[in-house]
Amino acid sequence: MKRRDFLKRSAMAAAVAAAGPLPGQTTVPEYTESAEGDTGLEWEKAPCRFCGTGCHVMVGRENGKVRAIAGDRKADVNKGLLCVKGYHVGMILYGQDRLRYPMLRKNGEMTRISWDEAIDVIADRVEADPAAFAIYGSGQWTIPEGYVAQKFMKGGLANNHIDPNARLCMASAVTGFISTYGVDEPAGCYQDLDECDVLIMWGNNPAEMHPVLFSRVVDRRSRGEEILMIDIGTRRTRTTDHCQHYLEFKPHTDLAIANGIAHLLIKNGTWDKKFVENHCNFRADTEKPTLLGREITFEEYKKLVEPYTPEYVEKISGVPAEKIRLLGDLFGQRDIRICSLWCMGMNQHTRGTAINNLVHGVHLLSGHFGRPGDAPTSLTGQPSACGTVREVGTLAHALPGGRVVANAEHRAETEKLWNLPEGRVNAKPGYHTVLMWEKFCTPTEEGGDIGTIWVQVTNPGQTLPNRHKLFEAKRDLKDKFLIVSEVYPTASTELADLVLPAALWVEKNGVYGNSERRTQQWFKMVEPPGEARDDCWQTLAVARRLYERGFEAMKGRDGRFIFDIRNEDGSEIPYWKWEHYYDTNVDKALFEEYRQFTRLKHKDLAPYDEYVRAHGLRWPVVQQQDGTWRETKFRFSEFDDPYVTKGAEFEFYHSVTKDGRALIWFRPYEEPPESPDDEFPMWLSTGRVLEHWHTGTMTMRVPQLRRAMPGAYVEMNPKDAARQGIVNGERILVETRRGSMELPVWVEGRGHPPEGTVFIPFFDETLLVNDLTLEAYDPFSKQPDFKKCAVRVRRIPNEPYQEKGLAPVNANAPG
């Protein structure tokens, strides 16, 4: 049915409930003849497959298929509520074009091969050049999947070329936490959202990206509570609609705003003297900035923030001085509880680490820290960015449990726990994401020393910035080999030489870790289609094949396979044979091994079986005298965290300065790497929408979600559109220095960019906005800035809309 007809039908009777058949539902539905209704299903818990919120869903099964989803009422995260993606999460398994068989490109054609052959192909690539083999993984890896890949690379091949897509997503949050507190991940939890009086969103749109958490706040209002909500942003969003204040800043100038707040706290004498004296030290950049900077005194800090008067901040950021004063006054009130939220706006930023430091700093300086509701809270976009990437450490420089390859002690501990020969783990960090893909896309003879990349659980063909340079360039390099484990055809499988069909979500066992340090487990519920298999098994099978071929790197100290899993009687379990993979719970065996790593940084995990019983537990999970396991909601706060010294009130026990104190940083505002100019006069920002998750690989195959958001578009301000005579729905040309594309314009649509800014979502695989984006990245986190670059838009000659002479959109509309 055409959309036009659809509109007609629904408008005709104003709201005849019959809305016409939905995609995939053209026939009259059958009814369950039994009177059992929904009780005919088997229900089981699982965390949602999508974002970092970590909602729990109940999965309803019948005859080996998922048939319904419900919010899990016993889950503390979501308390029974889900978002539109979560309610439809079961349908992601059933897109008709699921990948079912391993496929190898032979003479340019994709040809079905056996798993045995596929494993051989990968083992051959590894053996031919182990130093040039890389794994590109994901914050959607389960903890065991990431752990296996991590050990395979760092404990096996030892070239350290393993990095995740989370590098594009929250790497700046990690460097922000580490350089502030000496250890990664938020101190608070979602309870902060229930108890804050003021919620400040820094370049964040949780109404669409973390809707369940957003509802947790705004629904408090319908229960009669008052919450002051402030949106500090570069574009009006659905979140803005719920806020009392909207502080629109010029892209990149959020650093000036944060420094402006610090300036006012000091000028007004409203900083928390006791908290700062007892719990904080000060830092500033060295001449050549480093992650750890140099120590400064409070007096020096005062001098550094001195220039950031409200008027000066207004000049840089465009936010009126009175609004800066509003923020300064709020932070100066010690009796209210303030929670800051941020996600990609602050992280996808070439000054990402710096702005993370500054927002933590404002909370520390004002003492708005560590009481329920007083928290700087960083959100994650992937279901296990925290659990798998940050905790297992699947980054090019990291080892499990907060360790790093550069530290000799950490390497020795890791070798001991992994039972590896001394010196196996390489001290030199591998290539981070942008560098890994740059080397892969550079001819070998010109120094492109990455020859093979194995991509698991992610879609770099769509998400890498400047994808002409970092992805498409591979097309012409015949000696480079791309392996992609996937569930559907994507922009990444398009260029792949070997495609491996993967099991998805409840087609396998898994463990995820969400944004509030909560580790959550689920069991396999349905069979994957065709010959699709678990990603974890895929890596283990390659490791075993290499071991059987006598490849030394897959042998431990005693010559045993590095992924040795045994029965209680000491006999080996041949889980690398697929038919035996579920003879034992491989996830559990790997989790128990990994758990030993988690004590060093007090990120203690409980035994696997505790997670089977719970709806997730927040680490550190500490065993009590009666044998039970207790989770920790508020880290570093004496009232809740058992690792804080009694009487200290707060203690940052992994402090950079080794004295239990956190660091308050001064980081100056600096110009962005690319700003609008005469040639490219506008800002381009990119992002997500509520209905789709990341590259749409899963959600674009759910008819209900696709109907709601069928394709990408470019949001424009009505004044900018009117100036060029552009009308709503008209296709225009959008160009940056890196590429160009044609997109329909949506004025006054989902979001409302200010004059001089356009916004394009990145979910649409037919309109790849990363052809346009800039690959400039933060010097510490190596995370690229997807949120801003210079762009121009032009009408396309002979576009039919112009001839039809439709009225341009109203130039006087508010915007």
Add this chain to the structure above:
Amino acid sequence: MRMRQVETFSDRTKGSRLVFIGVACVLAASLVGYLVGLSQEPYVTALPRTTTSYAPSTVMSAVSYSDMDVMSAGPNAGWKSATVAELAGDSPPPPVYEDQEQLLALKKASLAERAENRAFNGAPPLVPHPIDGLMLESCMACHGEGLALGEVRAPRMSHEYYTNCVQCHAPLGQPFQEVGLDTPSVFVGLRAPLEGARAWEGAPPIIPHATYMRNDCMSCHGPAGAPGLRTSHPERHNCQQCHAPSAELDQASIGDFDESGFMSIFDSRNAGN
């Protein structure tokens, strides 16, 4: 699918000729199934790049009052197709004790209509009409108390008050795109049951679905509900006096007690606080 056909045919065939026909049919069905299966083998990893198109005719321009009479698309199109008086005028009041057979037919039609607007029984329904604003007030104007004018119904919210309606209820897409409605999916959602089980003929049926998020029975079963789903006895107000909910569907289980020793069925909103 193929398996089921085999069983059906072998059950029905007694004579040898019938057996022969049956076997032939099975073979034919198998062959067709095999070929269809072959054609669906997903060897192709190229992207489906043609799924979204942009049709000039669907461009929505701003509507002025003078244009409203002639609008052929958009939220105000057809606003004159029925007057409020017409809508409210001739429709008979909902029957109270309806003919059982007629009731069943009405119920089936209503359930079919209902199923078109959600992925499975229990999924939040989609927004079946264009929405201009996303402000809460615009949803609540009709769905706050519920509206029924003739066959036009805006059901009252079946759940307690939540602020962000479009968090769960997906709206229509952008106004200017041809939507590729045929997203190929093999998902088969749970269908609504035809009725709740009864202990014996004449006993009140149990509630065959979860009551969580569907705790206002009158949203669907009230006088403004769809034909066949309406209660036959609107004069009674305490539904669960006679119709038992399901602890399992409401996600309460035996041994799941709160601190005071009561089974924690109704406390999930505050769980963990």
